[in-house]
Amino acid sequence: MSTDITTNLLIDDLEAPPLTLQELAWRRFTRHKMAMLGGIFLILLILYSFGGSLFVDEKYANLTNPPIRLSAPSIQHPFGTDTVGRDVLARTIYGGQISMIIGILAVLIETSLGILIGAIAGYYGGKIDSLLMRFTEAMLNIPEIFLLIVMAKFFGNKIPNLTLFGRTFSGSVVVIVVIIGLTSWMYLARIVRAEFLSIKENDFILAAKATGTSNAEIIIRHILPNSIAPIIVSATLGVANAILSEAYISFLGLGVQPPTATWGNMLDGANNYIESAPWLWFFPGFLILLTVLSINFLGDGLRDALDPHSRAV
């Protein structure tokens, strides 16, 4: 009887179709406990900031009420109120939306630029490669925060407020997205270039060339899909870095301008209230930490799942 079951199981196992690459990757990912935890926390944070807007109105988040300024957390204001009497809880909800949107949009710019420059440099090689890589190195030589400060100062306040979906956004959101994208593509470009350098030596590329496939098609249809794993990992981690960059620059008062809230600009000036109003900096700061941490765990799991050989640490 028991031998029957084992043989049956064995036959079942043998007859089961082999796992596809995607299924294998998904299995590796779900086994990574910290990545799953990061993913769950990230979903909760997204629900918090996007679902929260169903319960709290944006006008309420931007409503100033000086008489109750700097009041400590209470039932009406669970996270307290800020220096002009706005509700900190409502602002962390709307600030979270902007912070996450900035992170994602900045990474879209970063990834497009990184892929474009890395792919051209890696595929064509020679003089174009040297030229693009020297430019990349020159960009890397100035610490990102300095570039961000200078560019934020230079481009700041030049774009008028915009209205989307019935909501008004400070024009500085666009500026911040663009400058974070422009100052962070360098590492990705290097990764993409390295991938292209090795993949283009394969026989299937030679075959594609022999059949007269155009360079653009080889780059987009043959090489890029094969180098997608490190790009996905790098883009995921890039969102965390972009959220941090936004927080740094807004913390210094050069980022997104009020009344539009972000987790970063809620912290601007909060260091003057360390003692008297710790809730001013604790809640947005903690949410930034939680988001960045979740994304980093998620990115780590993605790296293990998609790209198991490239593990550096």
Added chain:
Amino acid sequence: MGDPIATMGGRTTTRPADRERLKRQLGLDKPIIVQYVYWLIGNDWTKIDLDGDGVAETAGQRHGILRGDFGYSLVNRGKPVLDVIGERLPNTLILMLAAEFVIILGSLLVGVYSALHQYSFTDHFITTLSFIGYSMPIFFIALLSMYIFAVLFKRWGLPYLPTVGMFDPQIGKTTGQVLLHMILPVFSISAISLAAYSRYIRSTMLEVMNQDYIRTAKAKGLPRRQIIFIHALKNASLPIVTVIGLDLPLLLGGAVVTERIFAWPGMGRLFLDHVERADLPVVMGILMLISVAVVVFQILTDIIYAWLDPRIRYH
């Protein structure tokens, strides 16, 4: 980028005629590319038009940054940029070198320990902690440490740490005061980098511990201590030299946020203050210095690495 002329004028309104003269004196009437050339190689080889009659008559004074002339600050009028930066540079350096010292020592201890106790509870704990440290925004750990060690300790009647500035003005700038004021900023800067470094050291140490020569050393019965510190650590520290060499100059600028929070009179704060007031010569000077420092340190790192590791040869 703001208005340099307004910065120079100070609080009083400048007369239009003076503004024009200043503009021509600073070369702001020229196209941006000419301004850049003047900044790069100076304008003493040509004449500039000071009175605005269309005839260039006054000889230029500037030598350009390639000949070591960083220009003059617009905020501290007439003060050479190098003097302005030079006043702040030592403050940043002591903060950074102290932090780097703590980072290297701490990450070696933590990294080696968790590599030798791989997959133990402590290793998992340290790995999780280093992930948190790596994701930590520096302002959050700075504000949190200020709240705990200054505000709460004071409230609980414990000895508490100072939070802002470099020394207590009532006591003066003594070594003890500066050290005391350095504790929190150094802690904040190092806590974050320590996380990344110790992960790196852990992985290189793990790699080295699996090498044949370590097995040989074990087989011939060398004491464990000797294997770890002489055979393993020496080889594991090679790649770390690269990381330190590349990170050191970035620390110069990495403290912008820290210096702002702790009101530390260093270069990062100088940069912020002068960006806000459109003091271009100082801003450009600081960016130039940091970029040069990055390049110089990269070359030094390459040379030191080749010297330490005889397997590497440059052709």
